Amino acid sequence: MLDRAARLRQLSEVDQDLINLVQGPRFGRWMEQVAATGGCAHPIHLTGATTTRDGGTGEILHHYSTAGEPGERLLIRCRNRRVTVCAPCSRLHAGDTFHLVRAGLVGGKSVPADVRERPRLFLTLTAPSFGPVHRATEDGERCRPRRHVDRCEHGRSPGCPATHEATDHLVGQPLCSGCYDYPAHVLWHAHAGRLWKAFTDNLYHHLAARTGHTRSGLRRTVRISYAKVAEYQRRAAVHVHAVVRLDGADGPGTPPPAWATAEVLATVVRTAAAAVRLHSPYSPALGEHELRWGAQLDARPLRAFGGHEGLADDAVAAYVAKYVTKGAADSSVGLDHPITGPTDITTARLSAHLRTLMGACWRLGGLPELEPLRLRAWAHTLGYRGHILTKSRAYSTTYGALRSERADHERSAPDYADEPDAITDARWRYVGSGHTPGAALIAAGIAEDLAQNREISREEINRSAVD
Template structure:
């Protein structure tokens, strides 16, 4: 696991913490955050007061905590920022997806009988890139061409190397000057709109197949879905989605007999080909019509088949915690005034970011906010989304976990029995910072086994 080399100041800070009389409490709070790498610091107090008598039943204040603050987990979904919190998010997403496939957590188990597909919508090609190909367990040459042409920039469009799975060149174009960087970042920017139009076209196609209007379809059938976006190493997103057919009341009602897997498959194939998004002309850039790529994977989800509920839920949950890190970009926003050469970026992600910033300066493309989302290579949608009737929500899972923790605290006597009718809770909290000092980060890494943060910050954004 890569770590930064601790300096003398960090080691001195770690020793100071270890000798602090409040170290056991500090370590306990560290474990309570689940090993969060960048905890939120909160300062305040909570009072539990009997409504009838005004008697103080319980008091908690951060004044008795180490440094006078309470550490709370950051709850980020990005594994690159906090592996511990991202793992919790991944597990929650797994439960959300799986509940929509097999039931549980309020979703009836009869949902397993509903037609259900796992689909992958890809991006079109924007140029030939280095790739790893396998056949029967054997690695094949990247792009071996006997009659390979030479591009206008003098590069032979062929690669005979058998790339390893971790080679940094994967996803990078054979000729960066031929690669369609403009189309790549514009596709990322409009892909949420493409997905919206795909779902609309899917409903229209299902209604037409059944001989119904859209209003009549809503009275007989519900099309539920959950999707996640994944970055390919070339820097464009594609979507993995679960699509399920329910009755008009959601997963608790069976779909009509005519709503079959075959009908849904044909509707998906039609909808993917039918939708486009037009990007207007801007400056010297002509108008573009963007659509999904030609590769489309549509497979039925079966409880006892090759594509099981556990496999699908695990696959989607894995990508819910990732972003564009595989491309080599940054996991924070980039100021348009920043000098990209100052960052440790490979040429391909640097060109993608630069293209976002160039296009973001054009007034006709202002609505796409490309410069604002340049660190995401133009993509500004939600990575993980679900329709209303698919299953539970991430929020409900977190509420369940919070209620469990509260029940445990009241059963052990650490909190009074909570009854809103008899107990008044008075709370006062304020934000007091984020992250660890260098010494604390070094100690936290040793206690939790996570990588050391090189630049911990406090609430003002200054290194401590």
């Protein structure tokens, strides 16, 4: 008969870890912590204590310490938005995004309900072409049919007679990587935030010109509020989806003037986007690139409750929320983590197109004149250095407010924030992150159970609504 130590040696690392966890004296409490994080795949480990005292008497009102916790540490969510890094936290982030965007469309979360009657559009702004790429086709249509056209200087045909399904790995890849303007692609990404700022400034200018106002006079009458999300296309170029709303001068609490309609806004966004022209920093190696939005622009009205034209509010909020969680599993996004050198690029499991874009970021990032763009620091996102979702201040609530509201709802300890004499002393220290192999398996099971429970609850709610 083998003793316990010998049997453990015969088990896999995961099995051994699972046995040690389950047989541990604080396994139940550890499970509570993992469940409280929603099965987070890479929880943050903290150690420390929080003590709240009455400032007048010195009486201890509340005390919490990790000394009694498993491993003397507390697990909290990593809060990573990328589904490829942490699926449970990405679902939570997507939910917060849905409520943030929806509040700016229909009200709630401190936003008045009558914003649903304001002029609102759902915009899509694209990047310009940096060179022809393979495209998905339908009904037997060919990718890029060309006849009797000379080959490019690299010996490649400028056309493609094949048909490509949307899942074809060639979709989005350049027809000729030598002809593709990789530096322009990278520099456009690096200036995407400035391009959006120039577009919103133009919106005010063009609205003023169209309605006969001065620029300063218009800003005293109308306020443009927005929430936008950046999405990588199959060609690995960012395009922007945005909800744009016209308010009165004081924001969502005041209506805009009668002349401010969705039709006027739809006309102006096109001229405002077409007028944007920026220039990259001059480089002796590259010259100067003119930066602009692509010719493809889509502007659709949003449908208020009871309306029949345009996109539905909830559908738009769900659409935006879906894109904030995309990670490196998507073939056009890049990597989830920053790179430290060219070797990280050559060894990454990416398409040749993405590796070339990252290589261009690394190479251009070494030029002194382009150093302010920090291209090497953002090579993993192909030079794009903005947040995936941004909004104007007056659009709706914030992620911080949503998280605070959720924390208050989930709080098990008493809250003394409103006690004027309460003094809180908190001392916390980071001691690690992630799970052991066995713990990761248990956490994944908890996350799956929670996801299934949410889906069952959603189906029950939908069924009740129908009945």
